Amino acid sequence: MNKIRALKIGDVSVAAGERGFGSLGYVELADGTQVRIPLMIVRGLKRGPSLLLLSTIHGPEILGIEVIRRIIREEVNPKRLVGSILAIPVANPLAFQNASYVTPYFDYFDLNRSFPGDSQGTITVRMADMIWSAVSKSDYIIDIHGVPNAMGHGYTVVRLSGKDSVDKNAIDMARAYGLSIVISEQRRIEEKGRLPGLQALAMHNGIPCILVETSGWRVWSRTAADSGVRGVLNVMKTLGMIPGSVEKQEGFVCPKPLKTHMLFANKGGILHLMKSPGEQIAAGDTVARILNIYGDEVETIKSPKAGYVCAYPFMENQAVAAGEYVALIGEIIENYKI
Ligand SMILES: [Zn+2]
Structure with a gap:
């Protein structure tokens, strides 16, 4: 053998x-x-x-x-x-x-x-x-x-x-x-x-x-x-490593592959989320607002593309400084071939 x-x-x-x-x-x-x-x-x-x-x-x-x-x-x-x-x-x-x-x-x-x-x-x-x-x-x-x-x-x-x-x-x-x-x-x-x-x-x-x-x-x-x-x-x-058929995942799954766009803060302050992860959005929709510590809105962050909110991946803290990562947007890739 x-x-x-x-x-x-x-x-x-x-x-x-x-x-x-x-x-x-x-x-x-x-x-x-x-x-x-x-x-x-x-x-x-x-x-x-x-x-x-x-x-x-x-x-x-x-x-x-x-x-x-x-x-x-x-x-x-x-x-x-x-x-x-x-x-x-x-x-x-x-x-x-x-x-x-x-x-x-x-x-x-x-x-x-x-x-x-x-x-x-x-x-x-x-x-x-x-x-x-x-x-x-x-x-x-x-x-x-x-x-x-x-x-x-x-x-x-x-x-x-x-x-x-x-x-x-x-x-x-x-x-x-x-x-x-x-x-x-x-x-x-x-x-x-x-x-x-x-x-x-x-x-x-x-x-x-x-x-x-x-x-x-x-x-x-x-x-x-x-x-x-x-x-x-x-x-x-x-891959044929174990028997059985594929099980569907629960929760939101986007029907088509996505191409992502990272959105960053240019101003500092407190982040207000205007959408939810998985929510469908149009190009130009406001995804987040940044209010400074006096309460003035100092930045409005809009989506450059239509698609979905993939994540609000602020890592540690919902207070952001300039250059921090605020949102990940997924643009639908139509007619994806592979
Ligand atoms: Zn990682």
């Missing part, structure tokens, strides 16, 4: 039909504390795709930890799984510890913009290097993030690479996941001098990847976790 060998990544070695827990590696702090990047593996008895589940690349985006726990420990039976699941529930443990978006000390880098990483780089770049070793062993990736005040249970982002088969596979994953789909054209991997982000880099390396912006920031809800588990299982069903 064509026996499946044990899979070894980091310090985790897993036989076929088993689960394994450990870490990809560690970075060391000044007092010698070793900060480990956790790794969970489920190895099926039959050969098949290798799916990587990632969560908490950004510290406050914690819902994916619960989604991964349920997938790995409750939903998937290793004896029945086809292929394998690699899961990194907390990709940036330093940011997680501090509930901060970026690594909160040393280099202050955004892990998502530190790939493919370097084993000789600064601390975040070293973590990226370890995570990239798991990325490069994967056939498909679901990268779970979080955003406050999103439409429905969130939305899925696909960053097109221009490689048709990779793009088509990623769109198929997003359709199976079942939330609203945001298409981002990132055919060039360099982006205004910044590194491209894990998702675009994976796509350019031929690995279909979806980014899920679940609704939640520093908090999570059971209904959002239910949606995340349903989405991951739906993708696994379409």
Whole structure:
């Protein structure tokens, strides 16, 4: 019989039909504390795709930890799984510890913009290097993030690479996941001098990847976790890793793919939201007003396009300074072909 060998990544070695827990590696702090990047593996008895589940690349985006726990420990039976699941529930443990978006000390880098990483780089770049070793062993990736005040249970982002088969596979994953789909054209991997982000880099390396912006920031809800588990299982069903048919997501799902527009504050003050996440809007509709602390309206923020309010993603505080991110608008892409 064509026996499946044990899979070894980091310090985790897993036989076929088993689960394994450990870490990809560690970075060391000044007092010698070793900060480990956790790794969970489920190895099926039959050969098949290798799916990587990632969560908490950004510290406050914690819902994916619960989604991964349920997938790995409750939903998937290793004896029945086809292929394998690699899961990194907390990709940036330093940011997680501090509930901060970026690594909160040393280099202050955004892990998502530190790939493919370097084993000789600064601390975040070293973590990226370890995570990239798991990325490069994967056939498909679901990268779970979080955003406050999103439409429905969130939305899925696909960053097109221009490689048709990779793009088509990623769109198929997003359709199976079942939330609203945001298409981002990132055919060039360099982006205004910044590194491209894990998702675009994976796509350019031929690995279909979806980014899920679940609704939640520093908090999570059971209904959002239910949606995340349903989405991951739906993708696994379409990849042939588990049996069953795709289940429809609950809550608002936009009927067509969206192209997004980010709206920012130019004035400082208190943000008044004039629409709701998921609400349909016309071009020119007022999406938010900013009132200064004396009560004068200092800015009216209007949508440049017709479509939907995808999110009001102010991250920490509904008081905004100039340049802060106020709203994400989704313009419907008509006649989308892929
Ligand atoms: Zn994120």
